[in-house]
Amino acid sequence: MVSVYAITIPLSVTGLAKLPASWQRLLAWGSLRGALAIIIVLLVPQDLTIEGWALDYTPRDFLLALAIGCVLATLFIKGLTIAPLIRRYKLDVPAVIDRVHYADLGMYYLLTEQSRFTMHKTRGFVRDAEFATFKESLATKFHDAEMLRDELRKKHGSRVFEQSLHLTAIDVERHFLEELYVNSEVSERVYRRISGKLTLQREKIEDAQIDSISMSAHHDSKDIFDRMMHFVQTPIFGKRTDFTPVEKLQYYRAQMIIARKALKTLNEMQNAFDKPVFIPE
Numbered sequence: 001m002v003s004v005y006a007i008t009i010p011l012s013v014t015g016l017a018k019l020p021a022s023w024q025r026l027l028a029w030g031s032l033r034g035a036l037a038i039i040i041v042l043l044v045p046q047d048l049t050i051e052g053w054a055l056d057y058t059p060r061d062f063l064l065a066l067a068i069g070c071v072l073a074t075l076f077i078k079g080l081t082i083a084p085l086i087r088r089y090k091l092d093v094p095a096v097i098d099r100v101h102y103a104d105l106g107m108y109y110l111l112t113e114q115s116r117f118t119m120h121k122t123r124g125f126v127r128d129a130e131f132a133t134f135k136e137s138l139a140t141k142f143h144d145a146e147m148l149r150d151e152l153r154k155k156h157g158s159r160v161f162e163q164s165l166h167l168t169a170i171d172v173e174r175h176f177l178e179e180l181y182v183n184s185e186v187s188e189r190v191y192r193r194i195s196g197k198l199t200l201q202r203e204k205i206e207d208a209q210i211d212s213i214s215m216s217a218h219h220d221s222k223d224i225f226d227r228m229m230h231f232v233q234t235p236i237f238g239k240r241t242d243f244t245p246v247e248k249l250q251y252y253r254a255q256m257i258i259a260r261k262a263l264k265t266l267n268e269m270q271n272a273f274d275k276p277v278f279i280p281e
Contacts, residue, residue: 022089022091046060048060096152096156096160097160097163097164097167097205097206097208099148099152100149100152100156100161100164101164101167101168103145103148103149103152103164104164104168104278105168107145107146107149107275107277108269108277110138110145111273111275111277113138114138114273115272117131117138149161153279159208160208161278161279163205163206163208165266165278166201166205167202167205168269169262169263169266170201170202170205170262172258172261172262172265172266173198173258173259173261173262174195174258176262177191177194177198177254177258180254180257180258185250185253185254186250186251186254187247187250189247190243190247190250190254193251194251194254194255194258266278
C-alpha cells in the first residue's frame with residue numbers, strides 16, 4: 001500500500017499524472033511485495049541471534065513464516081476480492097466516450113463486411129443460402145448498433161459523438177505520423193513533439209474539454225534513460241530548445257500531411273457506403 005501511494009500521490013500533486021482515486025485504492029489493495037520479502041528474509045544468516053530471544057524457532061524462521069503468511073493472505077484474500085472491488089468502483093464499466101467510439105467504429109465494420117460479402121456474392125463465391133443467412137444476421141446487428149447509438153444520443157446528447165469523431169481523427173493522425181517516422185521523413189525529436197500534442201489533445205477530448213485544446217501545447221514523454229542522458233549532455237553541449245531549420249520543415253510538413261490524411265480518411269469512411277458511419281449534425 002505504501003509503495004503505491006508513495007508514487008501516485010507525488011505524481012498527482014505535481015500534475016505529471018492524474019490517477020483516479022478508485023484505481024489508486026485498487027492498486028494499493030492488490031499490491032504484492034511478498035516475493036521480494038521472502039528473498040530478503042532468505043538473505044538473513046541462519047545463525048542470527050537476538051539478545052533476549054526466548055522462542056523455540058530462530059529469528060530467521062520467524063521472519064520467513066511471517067513473509068510466507070503475508071503472501072498467502074495476498075493470494076487467498078486479496079486475490080479473491082480484487083474482482084468485487086473492480087465492480088464496486090465500476091472500473092469494468094467503459095466510459096461513455098468509449099461506448100460511443102465503439103458504436104461508430106462498429107457501424108463502419110458492419111458496413112465494410114456487408115460491402116465485402118455482397119462483392120463475393122456478385123462474383124459467385126457465396127451460395128444464395130449462405131448469403132441469405134449472412135444478410136439476416138447482419139440486419140440484426142445493424143439494428144442493435146443503431147439502437148445503441150440512438151440510446152447513447154438520447155442519454156448523453158450529440159456532443160459525445162463529436163468527441164468520438166475527434167478521437168477517430170487523432171487515431172488516424174497518429175497512424176500516419178508513425179508512417180512518416182518509419183520512413184525517416186521526420187526525426188525522433190519531431191515525432192515526439194507531434195505525438196505529445198496528439199496525446200494531450202486525446203486527453204482533453206476524453207475529459208470533454210474539446211474547446212480548451214491548445215494547438216501549441218505538447219508533452220514529450222521521455223523515459224528515465226532519456227532524461228538521464230539529457231541531464232549529462234546539457235552541461236557539455238548546452239540546453240537545446242529550438243528546432244533546427246530542417247526539423248521545423250519536418251514539423252510543419254508532418255502536421256499538414258497527417259491533418260490532410262485524417263480528413264481524407266474520415267470523408268472516405270463517411271461516404272463509402274449508403275449509410276453514414278458518423279451521425280451527421
